[in-house]
Amino acid sequence: MENLPRGLPAPPPPGAAALPPGTYAGQVVLVTGGGTGLGKAIATEFARLGADLVIASRRAEQLEAARRELAAVPGAGRVAAAACDIRDPERVAEVFDAAEAALGLPDVLVNNAAANFPSPAEDLSPNAWRAVVDITLTGTWFMTREFGRRHLAAGTPGSIVNIGASYAWTGGPGFSHSAAAKAGVKSLVETLAVEWGPYGIQINGLVPGLFPHADMTEDIRGGLERAAPGARDARQPALRVGAPHELGWAATFLASPYARFVTGHTLVVDGANWQRRSVVAPEVVPVREQLGRGPFGG
Ligand SMILES: CCCCCCCCCCCC(=O)SCCNC(=O)CCNC(=O)[C@H](O)C(C)(C)COP(=O)(O)OP(=O)(O)OC[C@H]1O[C@@H](n2cnc3c(N)ncnc32)[C@H](O)[C@@H]1OP(=O)(O)O
Numbered sequence: 001m002e003n004l005p006r007g008l009p010a011p012p013p014p015g016a017a018a019l020p021p022g023t024y025a026g027q028v029v030l031v032t033g034g035g036t037g038l039g040k041a042i043a044t045e046f047a048r049l050g051a052d053l054v055i056a057s058r059r060a061e062q063l064e065a066a067r068r069e070l071a072a073v074p075g076a077g078r079v080a081a082a083a084c085d086i087r088d089p090e091r092v093a094e095v096f097d098a099a100e101a102a103l104g105l106p107d108v109l110v111n112n113a114a115a116n117f118p119s120p121a122e123d124l125s126p127n128a129w130r131a132v133v134d135i136t137l138t139g140t141w142f143m144t145r146e147f148g149r150r151h152l153a154a155g156t157p158g159s160i161v162n163i164g165a166s167y168a169w170t171g172g173p174g175f176s177h178s179a180a181a182k183a184g185v186k187s188l189v190e191t192l193a194v195e196w197g198p199y200g201i202q203i204n205g206l207v208p209g210l211f212p213h214a215d216m217t218e219d220i221r222g223g224l225e226r227a228a229p230g231a232r233d234a235r236q237p238a239l240r241v242g243a244p245h246e247l248g249w250a251a252t253f254l255a256s257p258y259a260r261f262v263t264g265h266t267l268v269v270d271g272a273n274w275q276r277r278s279v280v281a282p283e284v285v286p287v288r289e290q291l292g293r294g295p296f297g298g
């Protein structure tokens with residue numbers, strides 16, 4: 001057979017599970033941003049394995065639609081939805097109160113909610129910076145803090161998965177706010193694994209590569225289409241993008257009994273895209289130009 005580059009093989013189809021049936025039966029899993037995109041894909045895989053779910057984000061209507069979808073996943077336990085802005089620590093505490101009353105203290109927290117839009121750094125207003133950093137880093141911290149304090153008080157173990165981005169290591173031209181916030185999220189994983197390990201609380205990071213989905217914001221979707229019209233797959237070393245359920249499998253593994261000795265680690269699921277270098281570096285195109293912006297102040 002001719003040795004042509006065919007890329008990484010496709011994963012098994014949605015509906016397959018990577019762990020034994022019922023792995024999460026009797027466990028409560030809270031997923032922020034669980035009503036859209038990758039958060040919903042992650043919640044789906046926990047549901048398939050029997051978890052009781054709480055999904056939390058701002059838009060109640062969208063959450064309710066996702067709640068119904070998740071409840072219909074074969075094997076799913078109970079599913080609750082809680083409208084919440086994770087930037088508000090009091091509301092975060094109320095969500096945990098409600099989850100505890102309805103289903104029990106969440107055993108697993110997936111910090112998936114985040115905010116992002118492409119922009120040259122110099123164009124960002126103070127409020128634009130704050131919006132992204134407050135949701136992505138501070139909101140993640142408020143959720144993590146509430147989860148940690150409740151488990152420490154109860155003397156019970158727990159597992160946290162923080163969804164990150166590879167520009168936490170590399171920097172992210174065009175995404176200075178999000179890259180700085182995700183670097184903070186990765187740092188929390190490394191710090192808290194040590195602080196809370198003695199009390200049975202495990203915390204890991206999970207980094208998606210490019211995982212397009214129908215809920216992607218117009219800013220990201222439009223930017224991608226502009227930067228690489230019709231050529232998403234060809235720009236990945238895997239010659240394909242990620243399928244959202246692949247990320248769901250990774251999340252269910254990291255929070256499972258099979259990964260209890262894995263903590264403080266960030267797993268990258270991106271077909272090696274973040275390691276990509278060319279033999280001869282491509283010409284530098286300034287971020288303003290890549291994003292189609294005119295001269296600064298012009
Ligand atoms: C090339 C692609 C490759 C694509 C390559 C793909 C890489 C993807 C890697 C990471 C992928 C992700 O993280 S994807 C996750 C993306 N998902 C989301 O972002 C969903 C949630 N997003 C949001 O809610 C919104 O977009 C936010 C972030 C603006 C937050 O909303 P909010 O809190 O209601 O804030 P809001 O009042 O609207 O705005 C706050 C301030 O931000 C400013 N602001 C809002 N949008 C923008 C904007 N597009 N550009 C500049 N500034 C903006 C506003 O003017 C305001 O500043 P002022 O006027 O008051 O001064």
Ligand SMILES: NC(=O)c1ccc[n+]([C@@H]2O[C@H](COP(=O)([O-])OP(=O)(O)OC[C@H]3O[C@@H](n4cnc5c(N)ncnc54)[C@H](OP(=O)(O)O)[C@@H]3O)[C@@H](O)[C@H]2O)c1
Nearest residue numbers: 033036037038057058059085086112113114163210211215
């Ligand atoms: N898709 C990718 O290719 C990719 C690549 C790298 C990293 N990631 C990461 O993967 C995660 C999921 O991204 P996605 O692509 O699935 O994006 P998405 O569909 O836009 O999801 C973001 C979710 O966060 C929620 N959210 C935003 N602000 C919130 C707030 N203040 N309080 C509570 N919830 C809030 C949103 O719901 P509401 O607006 O209703 O609140 C939404 O459900 C993020 O952490 C992202 O950084 C994604």
